[in-house]
Amino acid sequence: MPRLFTGFEIPPDVATALAGRRGGLPGARWVEPSDYHITLRFIGDVDGGVAEEITQALAEARPRPPLALTLDALASFGGDRPHALYARVVPNPDLDDLQAEQERLLRRVGLAPDTRRFTPHVTLARLRREATPDLVAQYLAVQGPFAALSVRAERVALYSARASVGGGPYVVEAAYPLA
Numbered sequence: 001m002p003r004l005f006t007g008f009e010i011p012p013d014v015a016t017a018l019a020g021r022r023g024g025l026p027g028a029r030w031v032e033p034s035d036y037h038i039t040l041r042f043i044g045d046v047d048g049g050v051a052e053e054i055t056q057a058l059a060e061a062r063p064r065p066p067l068a069l070t071l072d073a074l075a076s077f078g079g080d081r082p083h084a085l086y087a088r089v090v091p092n093p094d095l096d097d098l099q100a101e102q103e104r105l106l107r108r109v110g111l112a113p114d115t116r117r118f119t120p121h122v123t124l125a126r127l128r129r130e131a132t133p134d135l136v137a138q139y140l141a142v143q144g145p146f147a148a149l150s151v152r153a154e155r156v157a158l159y160s161a162r163a164s165v166g167g168g169p170y171v172v173e174a175a176y177p178l179a
Helices: 012-019 048-058 093-108 133-143
Strands: 003-009 028-030 037-045 067-077 084-089 121-127 149-153 155-161 171-177
Touching: 003 048, 012 149, 037 093, 037 155, 048 093, 048 155, 048 171, 067 093, 067 121, 067 133
Parallel strands: none
Antiparallel strands: 003 037, 003 155, 028 121, 037 121, 067 084, 067 149, 084 121, 155 171
16 A cells, blocks of 8 residues: 655755755754655555556646745744654745645545645654754754745656655655646
8 A cells, every 4th residue: 555645856956955954953853855845735545546546636637837936944843742844835826726726636536635734845854752842943043044945846746655654765656747
């Protein structure tokens, strides 16, 4: 049963810049730069037949131009119990529209709706309990200003992931170019 999700790949130059932020945070399990991505829709574990239906459904997305996305800050998810450190993607109505279209296509295949609010980001580290809110705040303060990074999203990738802690390495199973 593959564990699937859709997203955008991060170009090597942007991955290198983000990887420069690695280290200095106790309790962080750093994501490999080759696994950096912007998730559009987590799908989860599916059988081979459903995976094929998903592949076909995603191919029905309407044509759209590549998206210009900007990463503009470091932040964490989890508040009093931080569980991930990430680079934020600046809100973009075209990105929201693409994500909503994917949600509709995947629901037509029979997938349950994703109940989480779409918050586009690049996960840099998953945090263990020892990464307290104070340590995360201190890490973010030491990082200083975040120079904005540009990502040109030219295709949507359908990724598979291992069923493990952290998921990676991720494999592109199918790609859908933006035209």
